[in-house]
Amino acid sequence: MKSKIRKIVTFVEETHTEMGKPVNPPTRRAAAAAVIENPFASRYVEDLTELMDIGEELGALLSEKAVAALNIHGPTAESYGKAAIVGENGELEHAAAILHPKLGTPVRKVLGKGAALIPSAKKCGGPGTGLDIPLGHKDAAYVRSHFDAMEIRINDAPRANEILVAIAVTDSGRPLPRVGGLTKSQIKGEDGLR
Amino acid sequence: MQLNHDSFPEGAFNMPEVLVRKRAVIVEEIFHEGGPIMNVPQKRAAALAVIHNPYAGKFVQEIAPFMEDLNPLGLDMAKSLVAALGGDPKIVEGYGKGAIVGQAGELEHGALWHVPGGYAMREILGGAKAIVASTKKVGGPGTRLDVPITHSNASYVRSHFDAMEVGLNDAPRADEILLALVMTTGPRIHARVGGLKASEIKGEDGLR
Numbered sequence: 019m020k021s022k023i024r025k026i027v028t029f030v031e032e033t034h035t036e037m038g039k040p041v042n043p044p045t046r047r048a049a050a051a052a053v054i055e056n057p058f059a060s061r062y063v064e065d066l067t068e069l070m071d072i073g074e075e076l077g078a079l080l081s082e083k084a085v086a087a088l089n090i091h092g093p094t095a096e097s098y099g100k101a102a103i104v105g106e107n108g109e110l111e112h113a114a115a116i117l118h119p120k121l122g123t124p125v126r127k128v129l130g131k132g133a134a135l136i137p138s139a140k141k142c143g144g145p146g147t148g149l150d151i152p153l154g155h156k157d158a159a160y161v162r163s164h165f166d167a168m169e170i171r172i173n174d175a176p177r178a179n180e181i182l183v184a185i186a187v188t189d190s191g192r193p194l195p196r197v198g199g200l201t202k203s204q205i206k207g208e209d210g211l212r
Numbered sequence: 213m214q215l216n217h218d219s220f221p222e223g224a225f226n227m228p229e230v231l232v233r234k235r236a237v238i239v240e241e242i243f244h245e246g247g248p249i250m251n252v253p254q255k256r257a258a259a260l261a262v263i264h265n266p267y268a269g270k271f272v273q274e275i276a277p278f279m280e281d282l283n284p285l286g287l288d289m290a291k292s293l294v295a296a297l298g299g300d301p302k303i304v305e306g307y308g309k310g311a312i313v314g315q316a317g318e319l320e321h322g323a324l325w326h327v328p329g330g331y332a333m334r335e336i337l338g339g340a341k342a343i344v345a346s347t348k349k350v351g352g353p354g355t356r357l358d359v360p361i362t363h364s365n366a367s368y369v370r371s372h373f374d375a376m377e378v379g380l381n382d383a384p385r386a387d388e389i390l391l392a393l394v395m396t397t398g399p400r401i402h403a404r405v406g407g408l409k410a411s412e413i414k415g416e417d418g419l420r
Binding site: 022023024025026027028029030031032033034035036044087148169171172173 | 234237238241243249253377
């Protein structure tokens, strides 16, 4: 392992009713988060390759964890997202190095296809900071029923020299979508947008 | 929030129905906390259920019968915890429980969880002797709860005194109760403050 992992946390949520109306089957989403040591804490380092490689490693590990937590076959996943919180001795660019260059490819390998951009969020914060992981359909970013977000938090992370990296995966959209737009049955899946 | 009664079958709002809006399972795998890195991580798991509070917004004297109605949900949550920890109940060494009552309810509604929550975990773990540590409070959506944890066979095992923070950003709503069960697979990751050890448990009284 390139990354030094202190802990891994997985979250699974199922929504069975919303506003008293049954959601059948329940919508389900999972997030897997790793708390890792920030190799560049408290110093400016120009070359962030090490973090990019860590991103590649975590892309595979966390997407596998999330899919396992949902107990589904990877390609049946419907939406995804990624996010990171950098501890106070790191810089936002460290999150960018993990999330953007190399993390996506192994995620798409686990989930099959994944033509759409993986929506992302990043911030600097202390232990217990909440993270809203944005969600979008994995094959067509414009599917309106799947625009969503999942909040996670870990009370003891990230410490000052750590980075919290998270991937969220769902097998469904919002519980009771009814604001129109592109539906998943209309996906062409060619350009990642529609 | 006004529930839409039309969405449920006739009689659904007469006890003993437990209406679940949402469930969640959270698993932590802890490899180290600055000390030696463990090959086998300590695991903590929490099962949460967000249910409608049938007594929200009014004072009801007779609430105790609802405890029995919660038994099946408790058992299901305890089963999901064991499954999340790998499927073998023998791996579980610590446990705890808690509840957050939405603002239209009272603390006493949270106390309804003591019996069914504890019963469920003992049933699934088979022969757990220690009292199940617990906590409860009234709160709004996003309120966090530190669920206390002790060894499941002997309350005084010092290495297993622990807690797990849980919560959901959208729960509990005013007329809901968030119920929590927690199980762990071992001591704090770098436990070293002495006291009764798990290896010294006599296992007679649930304490030592």
